Amino acid sequence: MTDVRQRTSPLEWEYAPAPEARDIVKFQERYGLFIGGELVEPRSKEWFPTISPATEEQLAEVALAGAEDVDAAVGAARNAFENGWSTLRPAERAKYLYRIARLLQERSRELAVAESLNGGKPIKESRDVDVPLAAAHFFYYAGWADKLEYAFPNRRPAPLGVAGQIIPWNFPLLMLAWKIAPALAAGNTVVLKPAETTPLTALIFADVCRQAELPAGVVNIITGDGSTGAHLVRHRGLDKIAFTGSTEVGKAIQRELAGTGTRLTLELGGKAANIVFDDCALDQAIEGIVNGIYFNQGHVCCAGSRLLVQEPIAELLIAKLKRRLETLRLGDPLDKNTDIGAINSRAQLERIRELVASGEEEGAEIYQPPCVLPEKGYWFAPTVFTNVAQSYRIAQEEIFGPVLSVLTFRTPDEAIEKANNTAYGLSAGVWTEKGSRILCMAQRLRAGVVWANTFNRFDPASPFGGYKESGFGREGGRHGLEPYLRFEE
Amino acid sequence: MAREQEMAASATRLDSMAAASTLPTPSFPGGFELPLAFRLPRIGSVDAVALEARAAELAKRSIKKDSKLAALELAVRMMDLTTLEGADTPGKVSALCSKAIRPDPVDRTVPSVAAVCVYPNLVAGAKARLAGSGVKVASVATAFPSGQTSTALKVAEVREVVVLGADEVDMVIDRGAFLSGRYSKVYDEICQVKEACGEAHLKVILETGELGTYDNVRRASLLAMAAGADFVKTSTGKVSPAATLPVTLCMLEAVRDVHDETGRVVGMKPAGGIRTAKQAIQYLCVLHETLGTQWMTPDLFRFGASSLLNDVLMQIRKQKTGVYQSLDYFTSD
Amino acid sequence: MSRLPVRKTYKLFVGGTFPRSESGRTYEAEGQNVAHASRKDVRDAVVAARKAFAGWAGTAAYNRGQVLYRLAEMMEARADNLAAVCSGRDEVDAAVDRVVWYAGWADKLAQVLGSSNPVSGPYFNFTVPEPTGVVAILAPDEPALGGLVSRLAPALVGGNAVVAVASETHPLAAIELAEAIATSDVPAGVVNILTGFRAELGPILAGHMDVNAIDVTGAGDDTADLERAAAANVKRVARGSADSQSPWEIASFLEMKTVWHPVGQ
Incomplete structure (x- = not known):
């Protein structure tokens, strides 16, 4: 057999840098708080810088909302709720949401670039996933605004009032859409707190609200850190809290709201099992595994971070997976060819490093493809751990980074046992060609979302949320309206 | 039997x-x-949605400037310039051969194409016209495009085109046999044709547009490679759909699996439906991501096309001059 | 000369059996000595519920409906006994009817609460309700029978396993109900009923890491503390009423599971 290298004169094939134009987005030097329809100076008088995690350059300065600011925002939202929004004809409410959806589409490139700059995610993801899905969420819920009684027959649905919403840094604009779209469609007004490290697309969204001529105070956006979120949660003028973030903070919020009657939905962490059977469509499973854990640098609560491979194909699959990782391109988030962008923050990078070190210490075998990490900014190479035992920290704790732990199993029962052996229950994946096995696994997996022969798909029509310590309540679909309504049955 | x-x-x-x-x-x-x-190679199965999603993702790869020019020139060198019409004449083929040797008379740095692909009747003329140029003659055979004749006649046809001077033989598989599950018929026929080819390179056309599923495409690819194909090829160009990005990805994955397991190196030829330089670059991206730079040579990858060449030539000139081009400035054959 | 009646000993109902409290203690309520359940009885009840959960959740909806209907039959047959330990026959009749009403929901829930979701892409996507797991219920003090049945039936019909704490002041109806349950086709461990002091048992259940949801309808002043403790494992908390009847009560103890699959040839 001729060796391929002797027969050919290979071409050096390099993707040239293909950066998305950055000048499409112009950040202000400083952003105030969006309260009552305008950007206002924070009463706290405090500001903090927000940076690009890829370069550590400062992009803008944003206000750090204190207790008084939170109070002002809640007041503005209450005022808007009572003086207009809750009595507006639902069909009119719908039209505002349609307007927002259209504006998001029109400004999609700007928003995508801003998202990648501020959050570090590859432009191909912000452009093809985050922003279009955010617009789709508004479009989807717009249609529900005047059809609520069909969604909940015999229940006489009515809005709750003012919702406080706290979102994470992994999908800043998309999580904003998941929160705001159903809340507004149901007739509520909101006070939204973006994550500390990723406030900028929410502030552009404030401008979208202005362009949509949304009544003042219907959407209020207060930037800040954990203390701002705590002020919001402790504010007793809210009818509802919706939180997406860590399980630890989720529990603290649940404790804080105990006995207050404030409605709560929590979308928390996960440690999803991605189960691959020996009869799967192998090359597509590889793609699903890669998409499951390296999408958005693994900053995904439903990431397929525990790969469970059936033993007969483990060796083959791991070899294929490692080779596939070599083709992943890590670098400038604004480059259209980039697959892996920057880690969102120094703190997150340190957490990933710490957990990866623990994996090596505990005896797992680490693999990282050759890849050069940029000198500035926060980066972590895509990582696979093999020989992982269920008891290792990397198999138990949410890493929230591009780190995959590979475990093996022999029978479907063992796969289920291992997959469900976690405090979490957000998502799971199954790869097999056998239809009845898919349905059986889907039934037995204790997780809110089961992806069969696919992974990490999202849609506004599809309910999303967890079992067990991954939270409660659903976002998306008809089910996503319910947490924002009360019923006068 | x-x-x-x-x-x-x-x-x-x-x-x-x-x-x-x-x-x-x-x-x-x-x-x-x-x-x-x-x-490997597992017969395995292919998930259509995920395969198409992956192909679509690769199609969004962006290459610019220097890489693009190199890619376009590579595309020219990989091209099997094809004419397969009932109306083909020695004159038409002769003109095509000139174009194959020197695709852009204005820009002599543009390389020759890999081969000219014609019907058996036109092999001798093409061979004579291309003598000494390095451009190969490929002949379709085995009752192209339908393959609906006896194995004996197909083998005889292949022997004849080889005698006439074909460097490469593009055969079609017996889809009737394949689709009714008579895989051994398909396999044996490819084996016999391979034997008849002698030194000539054998490209096996699966006619993926008639196979119905990616599972079948994968199965037929493995079958062809096991039977001795030097290349696997998507289509005759006479059936729609012809080559598509996902079907090519599917076949490249089979090529990769065969190489992984057996060390055997097999080439790939998407044919039909590739008309623009942009598409050609997408195919090269898929090739690169699936098999790497080792496969990025005319020895192992070809484009079967007729109208693609001029679009590539226009884009090459555009890259060099920065000016958008018109087909009026490129010879039609 | 009149006959001396044989008295009933009021015990706990755990794992399909009627044990005395592990503590050996009783307390007096409604003129009877009633088992005073301890921390370890809670532990045993949760273990029994967890063990029974998978089987009950996996029982076909149609069968679950029939089992609940059978429970209604058993209650009807004991109507006099039940009437004697609650406010009377009306309460019993309403409780039986409520069980029948919920029994009919077993094989309709998924149709009313689930959905198939038109996602934009070649995927089939559907959402189905599934039981939450082990549900702790703190029954309201009154109505003694109706309150417990109103909270118990929706949790059961959805496929959950239950550990219920009976009315503290009127626990006899719960034990009588347990006897009806024991003679119906409800599998052992699917319903466990404890009697004792809510202030002792509630916090243990609320903090228990193997309890998935807690119904605090009967918790009274302890509600806030229990809800705080429930955060330990992100329990679902249901705050219902002692007399409601609605499919949405069932939904309080359900999880929505969404499944995606590509649609391709």
């Missing part, structure tokens, strides 16, 4: 492709061979 026997034989042969290299022949009396190892 009775139908049942044939099917059993074909099943065994196909399955044993996976295991033949390592499995011992069973030693107990009355035993039969079973594929027991989880090895």
Whole structure:
């Protein structure tokens, strides 16, 4: 057999840098708080810088909302709720949401670039996933605004009032859409707190609200850190809290709201099992595994971070997976060819490093493809751990980074046992060609979302949320309206 | 051979492709061979949605400037410039050959194409016209495009085109046999054609547009490679859909699996439906991501096309001059 | 001369059996000595519920409906006994009717609460309700029978396993109900009923890491503390009423599971 290298004169094939134009987005030097329809100076008088995690350059300065600011925002939202929004004809409410959806589409490139700059995610993801899905969420819920009684027959649905919403840094604009779209469609007004490290697309969204001529105070956006979120949660003028973030903070919020009657939905962490059977469509499973854990640098609560491979194909699959990782391109988030962008923050990078070190210490075998990490900014190479035992920290704790732990199993029962052996229950994946096995696994997996022969798909029509310590309540679909309504049955 | 026997034989042969290299022949009396190892190439299956999603993602790869020019020139060198019309004449083929040798008379740095692909009748003329140019003559054969004739006639046709000077033979598989599960018929025929080819390179056309599923495309690719194909090729160009990005990805994955397991190096030729330079670059991206730079040579990848060449030439000139071009400035053949 | 009646000993109902409290203690309520369940009885009840959960959740909806209907039959047959330990026959009749009403929901829930979701892409996507797991119920003090049945039936019909704490002041109806349950086809461990002091048992259940949801309808002043403790494992908290009847009560103890699959040839 001729060796391929002797027969050919290979071409050096390099993707040239293909950066998305950055000048499409112009950040202000400083952003105030969006309260009552305008950007206002924070009463706290405090500001903090927000940076690009890829370069550590400062992009803008944003206000750090204190207790008084939170109070002002809640007041503005209450005022808007009572003086207009809750009595507006639902069909009119719908039209505002349609307007927002259209504006998001029109400004999609700007928003995508801003998202990648501020959050570090590859432009191909912000452009093809985050922003279009955010617009789709508004479009989807717009249609529900005047059809609520069909969604909940015999229940006489009515809005709750003012919702406080706290979102994470992994999908800043998309999580904003998941929160705001159903809340507004149901007739509520909101006070939204973006994550500390990723406030900028929410502030552009404030401008979208202005362009949509949304009544003042219907959407209020207060930037800040954990203390701002705590002020919001402790504010007793809210009818509802919706939180997406860590399980630890989720529990603290649940404790804080105990006995207050404030409605709560929590979308928390996960440690999803991605189960691959020996009869799967192998090359597509590889793609699903890669998409499951390296999408958005693994900053995904439903990431397929525990790969469970059936033993007969483990060796083959791991070899294929490692080779596939070599083709992943890590670098400038604004480059259209980039697959892996920057880690969102120094703190997150340190957490990933710490957990990866623990994996090596505990005896797992680490693999990282050759890849050069940029000198500035926060980066972590895509990582696979093999020989992982269920008891290792990397198999138990949410890493929230591009780190995959590979475990093996022999029978479907063992796969289920291992997959469900976690405090979490957000998502799971199954790869097999056998239809009845898919349905059986889907039934037995204790997780809110089961992806069969696919992974990490999202849609506004599809309910999303967890079992067990991954939270409660659903976002998306008809089910996503319910947490924002009360019923006068 | 009775139908049942044939099917059993074909099943065994196909399955044993996976295991033949390592499995011992069973030693107990009355035993039969079973594929027991989880090895490549697995016959396996292909998930259509995920395959198409991956191809779509790769199609968004962006290459610019220097890389683009190199890619376009590579595309020219990989091209099987094709004419397969009932109305083809020696004159038409002769003109095509000139174009093949020197695609852009204005810009002599543009390389020649890989081959000219014609019907058997036109092989001798093309061979003469291309003598000494380095451009190869490929002939379609085996009752192209339908393949609906006897194996004996197909083999005779192949012998003839080789005698006439074809460097490469593009055969079609017997889709009728394949789709009715008579895999051994397909396999045996490819084996016989390969033998008849002698030194000539054999490209096996699967006609993926008639196979219906990616599972079938993968199965047929493995079958063709196992039977000795030097290249696997998507389409005749006479059936729609012809080459698509996902079908090409599917076949490249089969090529990769065969190479992983057996070390055998097989080429790939998407043909039909590739009309623009942009598409050609997308195919090269898929090739690069699936098999790497080692496969990025005309020895192992070809484009079967007719109208693609001029679009590539226009884009090359545009890259060099920065000015958008018109087809009026490029000869039609 | 009149006959001396044989008295009933009021015990716990755990794992399909009627044990005395592990503590050996009783307390007096409604003129009877009633088992005073301890921390370890809670532990045993949760273990029994967890063990029974998978089987009950996996029982076909149609069968679950029939089992609940059978429970209604058993209650009807004991109507006099039940009437004697609650406010009377009306309460019993209403409780039986409520069980029948919920029994009919077993094989309709998924149709009313689930959905198939038109996602934009080649995927089939559907959402189905599934039981939450082990549900702790703190029954309201009154109505003694109706309150417990109103909270118990929706949790059961959805496929959950239950550990219920009976009315503290009127626990006899719960034990009588347990006897009806024991003689119906409800599998052992699917319903466990404890009697004792809510202030002792509630916090243990609320903080228990193997309890998935807690119904605090009967918790009274302890509600806030229990809800705080429930955060330990992100329990679902249901705050219902002692007399409601609605499919949405069932939904309080359900999880929505969404499944995606590509649609391709």
